[in-house]
Amino acid sequence: GQNIDQPTEMTATEGAIVQINCTYQTSGFNGLFWYQQHAGEAPTFLSYNVLDGLEEKGRFSSFLSRSKGYSYLLLKELQMKDSASYLCAVMDSNYQLIWGAGTKLIIKP
Amino acid sequence: GAVVSQHPSRVICKSGTSVKIECRSLDFQATTMFWYRQFPKKSLMLMATSNEGSKATYEQGVEKDKFLINHASLTLSTLTVTSAHPEDSSFYICSARVGILGDYNEQFFGPGTRLTVL
Numbered sequence: 001g002q003n004i005d006q007p008t009e010m011t012a013t014e015g016a017i018v019q020i021n022c023t024y025q026t027s028g029f030n031g032l033f034w035y036q037q038h039a040g041e042a043p044t045f046l047s048y049n050v051l052d053g054l055e056e057k058g059r060f061s062s063f064l065s066r067s068k069g070y071s072y073l074l075l076k077e078l079q080m081k082d083s084a085s086y087l088c089a090v091m092d093s094n095y096q097l098i099w100g101a102g103t104k105l106i107i108k109p
Numbered sequence: 110g111a112v113v114s115q116h117p118s119r120v121i122c123k124s125g126t127s128v129k130i131e132c133r134s135l136d137f138q139a140t141t142m143f144w145y146r147q148f149p150k151k152s153l154m155l156m157a158t159s160n161e162g163s164k165a166t167y168e169q170g171v172e173k174d175k176f177l178i179n180h181a182s183l184t185l186s187t188l189t190v191t192s193a194h195p196e197d198s199s200f201y202i203c204s205a206r207v208g209i210l211g212d213y214n215e216q217f218f219g220p221g222t223r224l225t226v227l
Contacts, residue, residue, distance in 0.1 A: 045215055
């Protein structure tokens with residue numbers, strides 16, 4: 001079956017760095033997405049990786065290793081507004097998004 | 110950027126009534142729209158995939174007759190929850206994918222609709 005694993009919850013301190021990991025097993029691969037979702041709101045797009053390596057976008061970076069079925073989202077210089085759930089999703093061979101359960105990130109002052 | 114709207118944002122209805130939720134792509138044509146359901150503290154659950162001008166493809170376990178989906182145009186899809194019951198209370202989110210599949214397959218999400226059935 002298809003499976004996306006990511007930690008349920010993480011806690012970090014304002015100004016620090018946090019890495020959220022995602023491992024996946026899917027039928028085919030057409031890219032991996034990271035979304036941010038604040039409580040009661042729809043997800044917003046953060047990043048897309050389809051080739052191995054690191055994609056940097058401001059304070060956020062995303063890494064992909066297709067051979068390991070592994071990705072991480074790196075958040076630097078954490079701000080209180082970064083408190084949210086972070087969803088990892090993989091697009092399979094049918095171009096369907098397979099979603100992880102999300103990682104709730106709690107930022108403490 | 111691509112914007113997707115949803116209406117209404119919040120609806121409360123009585124058990125047994127039907128509720129229609131609209132999803133519109135405002136500045137692009139969406140050949141494919143997706144309807145998701147999300148329970149508190151859970152991830153998104155795909156309900157159905159909707160292609161313009163054709164019948165929706167429902168995920169296993171989703172009742173077609175209860176969740177009616179119509180994709181009438183390239184910018185509008187509707188989800189109707191028929192004979193709603195309290196267990197249908199949830200956060201419903203639509204998303205739209207731009208044009209033909211290519212290297213970049215981002216889905217743009219609507220703001221979601223919170224349905225409460227009394």
